[in-house]
Amino acid sequence: MRYLIVGCGRVGAALAKLLDADNHEVIVVDENPAAFKRLGTRFKGHVVVGTGIDYDVLKRSGAGRADGFIAVTNGDNRNVMAALIAQRMFKIKRIVARIYDPPRGQMYRELGIDTVCPTTIGAKLIRDVLTEAPWDTLQSFDYGQVTSLSATVSAENAGKRVAEFERPGRIRIAAIRSGKRVRVPANDTLLSEGDEINAIVAPEAISEFATLFETAEPVATRMTA
Numbered sequence: 001m002r003y004l005i006v007g008c009g010r011v012g013a014a015l016a017k018l019l020d021a022d023n024h025e026v027i028v029v030d031e032n033p034a035a036f037k038r039l040g041t042r043f044k045g046h047v048v049v050g051t052g053i054d055y056d057v058l059k060r061s062g063a064g065r066a067d068g069f070i071a072v073t074n075g076d077n078r079n080v081m082a083a084l085i086a087q088r089m090f091k092i093k094r095i096v097a098r099i100y101d102p103p104r105g106q107m108y109r110e111l112g113i114d115t116v117c118p119t120t121i122g123a124k125l126i127r128d129v130l131t132e133a134p135w136d137t138l139q140s141f142d143y144g145q146v147t148s149l150s151a152t153v154s155a156e157n158a159g160k161r162v163a164e165f166e167r168p169g170r171i172r173i174a175a176i177r178s179g180k181r182v183r184v185p186a187n188d189t190l191l192s193e194g195d196e197i198n199a200i201v202a203p204e205a206i207s208e209f210a211t212l213f214e215t216a217e218p219v220a221t222r223m224t225a
Contacts, residue, residue: 004066004092005029006052006082007073011098013038015070020045027061052082055089068094076100083113148174149206150198151213158193162186165197165212170205174198 008030026045050057069086071079079097099115177196
C-alpha cells in the first residue's frame with residue numbers, strides 16, 4: 001500500500017516509521033527539511049519538501065496513486081484543507097486528519113474525513129488512570145456520544161450470560177476474546193473467567209459499566225482476530 005503523510009512532527013514521523021516497518025510505501029511531506037531527521041537512517045520511504053495544502057506539491061508526492069492520506073501537521077485548519085484536497089482533487093479513498101478541537105470533528109466527518117482527536121483521547125486515558133477505571137478506553141464515536149470500553153471477566157462474573165450485562169440503548173457487548181479466539185456473542189453466551197469483553201457504552205452508562213465489572217483488571221489491547 002502507498003501512504004502519503006503530511007507533517008513530519010513526532011506523530012507523523014512515528015507513523016511513517018511504523019508503516020515503513022510494515023513494508024508499505026511511505027511518502028512524507030513537510031515544509032521543514034530538518035524535520036525529516038526524525039525518520040532516522042533506517043527509513044526506506046521518500047520525503048518531499050513543501051506544504052501539504054499545495055496541489056502541485058501533493059501531485060509531485062504521488063497523491064494521485066496513494067491508497068491512504070494522513071494529515072498530522074500542528075494546525076487543524078491546515079490538516080483539514082490538506083485532507084479536502086486529497087479527497088476532492090486526488091480522489092484518495094482513505095483519509096485521516098488529526099484535529100485538536102473536538103467540536104470540529106463531527107463537521108469534518110460529515111465531509112467524509114475521518115478524524116483523530118488527541119485532546120479527547122488523552123483526556124479519557126488520564127481519567128481512566130486517575131479513577132482506576134476497570135476498563136480501557138479503546139475508541140470514541142461522534143465525540144462523546146458513544147465509547148468503546150474493554151474489561152476482563154472476573155471469577156465473580158464467570159458463568160453469567162452476556163444478557164445479564166447488557167442494558168438496552170446503554171450497554172452492548174460487541175465482542176469477546178477467549179485466549180486467541182475473538183467472537184461476537186449471543187445473548188445466551190456464557191462468560192468465562194479471564195475473558196476480555198469489548199462493550200459499546202453510552203456516556204451516561206459508564207458508571208454502571210464500572211459497577212458491573214468493578215473487580216476487573218484494565219486491559220490495554222485492542223480486540224483483533
